[in-house]
Amino acid sequence: MNKLKILTKGFIKENPVLVLVLGTCPTLAVSTQASNAIGMGLAATVVLLCSNIAISALRKVIPDKVRIPCYIVLIAGFVTIVQMLIKAFAPELDEQLGIYLPLIVVNCIILGRAEMFANKNTVLDSALDGIGMGIGFTLALFVMATIREILGSGTWLGMEIPVLIDNNISIMTLAPGGFFVFGCLIALVNKISKGKAIRKDDFSCRGCPSAAACGKLKSAEGGEGSEA
């Protein structure tokens, strides 16, 4: 695979949020405002880039059996660094993101990329993959936050939008709006790609770090493959 392809596949073709359906929790939670979405996206991108580089560099050192705990420690370290940086230089963002900032640790995108990509590929490739996936995550968050902010509060990046500001649908910024917009966006991706993007039998399983445990669950229940 050439380098450019590794970088760009995360933008649309394998978008971590809309196609691989990973990291749903932060996507739903921080997409109420476009500015929050960019902040969260960048924070996750930095963590993803660092963790991908570190894990790829250490892939021959980390024993296979304890790799997941090792990855979690590495990722938690980078998250703490990003957390401290944001607290120091952008305290407002820290307040807005709140609990979801430390929760980047358990964001499936990061552990998922470590499992799927970084532990099999070179450092450069992993770094490109990290940047690409991070940008894809940020893009998806930004699109979702744009829809929710414009409809929900009638503003965009803090700018007021003439007619909508007086006719805002406030439920869009609340929890139900998040689920609804996310569902519609995935349906749109489905429609455009004619159902090829998300194969129904394994949504979110390809990149999910707990796929093995989940598979056990399904086989215990009679081997039914479909999840959604």
Next chain:
Amino acid sequence: MEELMHFDFKGLVIILMSAVFVNNYVLQRFLGICPFLGVSKKLDQATGMSIAVIFVMLLATAVTWPIQYYLLDPNDLGYMQTIVFILVIAALVQLVEIVLKKYVPSLHAALGVYLPLITTNCAVLGVTILNITENYDFAASMINSLGSGLGFFLAMVLFSGVRSRMEGGDTPEAFKGLPITLVAASIVSISFFGFAGVIEHLFS
């Protein structure tokens, strides 16, 4: 002793009720969405997963709260919170699995498959961190964890019912699978708005 015996009963009930209904972890705070979407298809799986989550949440809070206040804070290591908590949770889940396997095999057979999924469940890490940021004392933290777990249970069970009804429905092609599940989750989430006033008028 007198002081110890005096619990703020009203406060605890309010924390419990708001954790279950108003600030429901799945439907209002968006924590633990992956198991909510992945394991809610069948009622027995949804129940098993939720019981495992409640169990691990309570255990994790019982361990992380003292760690934060007796180990991290006195030594000025508050910034280590994220790393320490996730490690404790991961170790705890492993330990629970080993103990259950050895001493309570029947329970292990029922819950064992769900336990590995819980390590990376953001609801568990979320509840332990929120207990600290909300400045709850130990009793309140435990009640909050119990409430959060019960809220997760309630959402999972309700939603598995909704999904079993949805299976026979005639869904548009593009919405099949995940999208319609999310739209259904949105409607279930709206229904929880009905609880908003309950807490305010609980004791008035």
